[in-house]
Amino acid sequence: MTNFQTLASPYAERFLNQIREESRDGRGVSRQGYGPHEQYVHDLVISEAKRLNMEIEIDPAGNLWITRPGKNRSLPGIVSGSHGDSVPEGGNYDGLAGVCAAMTVADMLDRLNVQLERDYTVLVTRMEESSWFGRAYVGSLALTGNLKPEEVQLRHRISDRTLFDTIKDAGFDPVAMTSGKPLKELSNIAAFIELHIEQGPTLENNPTHRIAAVTGIRGNLRHKICRVIGETAHSGAVNREFRHDAVLALADLLSRMDKHWKEWLDAGEDLVFTCGVVNTAKTAAIAIIPGEVTFGLDMRSLSMDTLYRFHNLMLAECDEIAKERGVRFEFDNVLVCEASGVDPQVRGRIEKAAADHSLNALSIPSGAGHDAAVLSNAGVPVGMIFVANQNGSHNWREAMKLEDFIQGAELLWHTVCDYDNK
Template sequence: MNARPEPVGDMHAADHALAERLFAEIAAMTPDTEGVSRPAFSDIETRTLKYLEDFARSEGLEVWYDAGCNANFSLPGDREAERFAVIGSHVDSVPFGGNYDGLAGVVAGLVCLVRAHRMGQRFARPVHVLAMRGEESAWFGPCYIGSKALTGTLAGREMDARHKGDGRTLEAHMEQIGLPVDDIRAGKPLIDLDRIEAYLELHIEQGPLLVGKDIPAAVVSGIRGNIRYRSITCFGEAGHSGAVPKAYRRDPVLAMADLLVRLDESWTTILNKGDDLVLTSGVVATDPEKHAMSRIPDSVSFSLDIRSQKASTLDDMRELLESEMREIERDRKVRFETGEELRVEPALCDRDLVSGLEKAMVRTGLEPFIMPSGGGHDAAVFAGAGVPSAMVFVRNRNGSHNPQEAMEIDDFLAGVDILFAFLAERP
């Protein structure tokens, strides 16, 4: 039962054509030298939302923007519903990214609405589709900016983060677009969270599990939290590469390497104990303007991303990082500065929603499969704010955050069918 049944009937043919069109036209609007780039809180992101607005209106859907300048969509008459479910995700991308990360979740929600509207069908409960700004951390450092702003959980220090390109603060970018930055700094939710009875998010899988198991879609059980340091700097002492003996060196690059090896060894130990952890240093650099092959650098900077499904493991890793840095400082006569720490707590998906999506999966003709999410998602923010949340993953080859993302439309529609079946019959 793991193979996706072939799409049949006019409905699936129409959905297939619609999804292909939306993905292709948005990709054509937002190209970069490789892949796509839709920067958070940018004109490109705004144009993407406007495209979705125009499309939704052409299909007879209701469209409006919330205080976070995110686009919202619903069937006619459902905008003012007292209670509703939300299908949400983000439209921004990483630089030189793939077209499906985030966008697939928004398109999934729109396909559900368009299918229902064309069939003259209503869902068991009203449904709003939410196309959010600013989920990716690549542009400013903090992640889930749009959903944090909506839920009143975006920290003031995060608003002071600076854009990797123009150096302007996140607050300045938000204010330029029209977001109420004073309310956001005050921790005031920009939407009425009590009206949301469920937050659902479809997303491409960012790992290889569904490909390996030959399963087109899955239900997500929980989402890893993370501790992130955008730039840890190790300071040493510059010197000539051939003239300074080892005993006299204060080499920050070797100190950084020593730290990462120690963390890697601890990672293996934690996994062997049965706990969950992933560890990444995605940015490593010395200053190319002053450093050279024949020069011992005086500093090196690197990022660190620590993720786990357990908050206690994140706490343990923070303590380990601190103790290992102090020991290396003594041994190698260097100094570490971590800079600002960003943290998102792990989130469990709502059990009732997971069970309902699992049953919906069966109704679509698929064998149910439940898995954890390694990557973080806006669903974690809504869950942390007390909104029952759950996710559906869609099979995707070649990982994510790169132009080689390879989601098949038939697999995407398998995920859409799960959402649609759940929303159509939810008690």
Template sequence: MTELHFAPALFERLARDSAASPGVTRPSYGAGEQHAHDLVAEAAASLGMEKRVDAAGNMLLTLPGADRSRVLLLGSHVDTVPHGGNYDGLAGVLAGLEVAAGFVRGGRTPAVDIGVVALRAEESVWFPVSYIGSKTALGILPQEALAARRFDSGMTLGEHIREAGFDPEGVARGEKLIDPARIAGFVELHIEQGPHLISEGIVLGVVDGIRGSIRYREARCLGAYAHSGAVPRKWRHDAVVASAELVTRLDALWVELEEQGHDLTLTVGQLYTDAEQHAFAKVAGECRICIDVRSRSTDTLALVDERLKALCEEIAAARRVRFELGPRTGSTPAPMDERMQARLAEAAEALGVSWRRMSSGAGHDAATFALAGVPSVMLFVRNENGSHNPDEHMEMDDFAKAVAVMRRMASDFA
């Protein structure tokens, strides 16, 4: 379909260099993330691309076009979740690099600048903040986010930015990597994170929207510790039983709302007692809960938040416990640009590559660009084993087809 100049070797190199069995680990503002940036920059330098790095460490690699007043951005992030896969994020950056390489090796000048962005800190598992890289690149990260602490190091985002050699004060001032008014469009290639494309035998997904989220990362159910043999059921304040009821009631709520036509996912990703306090022969006095709600509809998110709080009150009264949801974080749903969707679809049709329209259940940097008024779109490549796990799998032939579609779109861009 199309020749790949850098991607296979870089995928292999970074899988080896980032190995953390099982899978790979490139923490946000860690050595692995920086190593990936360095390797991508080295490849771009061989193509004669211009390089800029902003106060947060986001990198923009530019292939000059005939019209230098506008830029078509291609890219994603390179950090991973702990023990994740090698393609999530990285594939989008390397796809952009391959598009630029096609112009250079073919001796052609694009109509507008081609900008390849390698963004920082997209995986919010490291810091409790959504879309750090894209928000800093656009100069819109709230100053208070710099005080967020990375879960493993305990250091703040600002401290990590400084330790990596960048400028948290510049981030606080809202310095931008690029003016949104210059961006003609943003395309983020990504492996699909669910089973749809692979199960349907379709290579590519053109994304029409990205779900927003509500997250309670530090929720707790507080009851009372007691002896497991000496305290009857009617006198217990059992945090585990109350938490389990909340989980099952939330699952029933999901079924109810989905039957009503709501777009929704609802996940309790963590549910655990305090290992230092709890024991085999104790009624649990505390249970910690992590709740993740996602939807394309802000109204649905608001409805679930309201119903969640009502459930907490109801269960707390019945079980004689107290729920503390803690800080709420999240993101806003983002529709993708219809014209950008059409451009990708037209390119796929012209090249005979199978595709379908679909939504993204997960969050991506493209949401930040879209909500900032930048015409944005995502292109999914089928992936057999989902993402955020060591078994991510993408065929290089499928990746090459996706690059060919992006390259044709970029060639026709005006």
């Protein structure tokens, strides 16, 4: 281990373990956006900021900004961080690894008495995960002036409670968040650098390169609630030609889209397609032909053109299936997160820091979306660092080896410290 890794590892391990224990939920952790366990992450960071004599600011969306002043405060600052929430019964590191890395750098700046040329800020965003209310990147969208009023009217996954009321009860301002105006002057950010677990298998399967500089971030089109409306009937009394089976219509759609997906991949398009939620009606039974099924869709690509074309193809298939099977497809408003390229100069600084300090780092794209993509699309120069993790993500089995994480934290450290080197 390098000197940085030896000195920094105990702090990082304590930080990660403390939050895991506080938010443990059965086999995994649950930190709902604008809920008490997400707030615990923010409170812990605030406590650390006070210990480190950092400046503390909370914007109207509840995003937390803590700053170590630089020598020249007229310069735009370097910002690093991520989100503190999680999916239900998820892993501890999705988002939190980036918060921990940014805090580890802040702690080391204090311990080694390093004053940077410009301000260094840790940013902890709110509600990056869509699992609770169906809208991802709530804090960063509000920050950049891109959260829509109708999006805070979305309802909780297992209750009738709106996101608007949840935000308000947490002490923040959903009206200001949806005003269309940025909550901070984004030109004051020279670079936003987000460390994140990879959430895929590339780094985990590489024995020598356990960290990476990210080359781009996929955008996504999502439908939270879609329906196929058919006709409920007796399973034994209605022959096939008279049926309007909602489940078979959905199965038909998914089968067709899966075939199209493979064809598009074979043609060189970047695309992933997921139907992650399927539910029949509350009255469904084994002896009833299903007359209604609800489902959710998630499509992602580095190209928004690819996404819109694939979405249009899906709608055309729905029209065809509706005619063939005598059913009706209904879709809620599509939720859009734009694909994002990372800033070439910020990426170059990350890659140079890795080379200069003998840290083995790959260059790979991000399949998942991140707050960094939202900030990038708002004009902020962004870069990302990936760290290997085991067992994927968005599940309780998610894992991350400390020795991998601390390599990523060291890469962040050198990128930050070397930022203004000539």
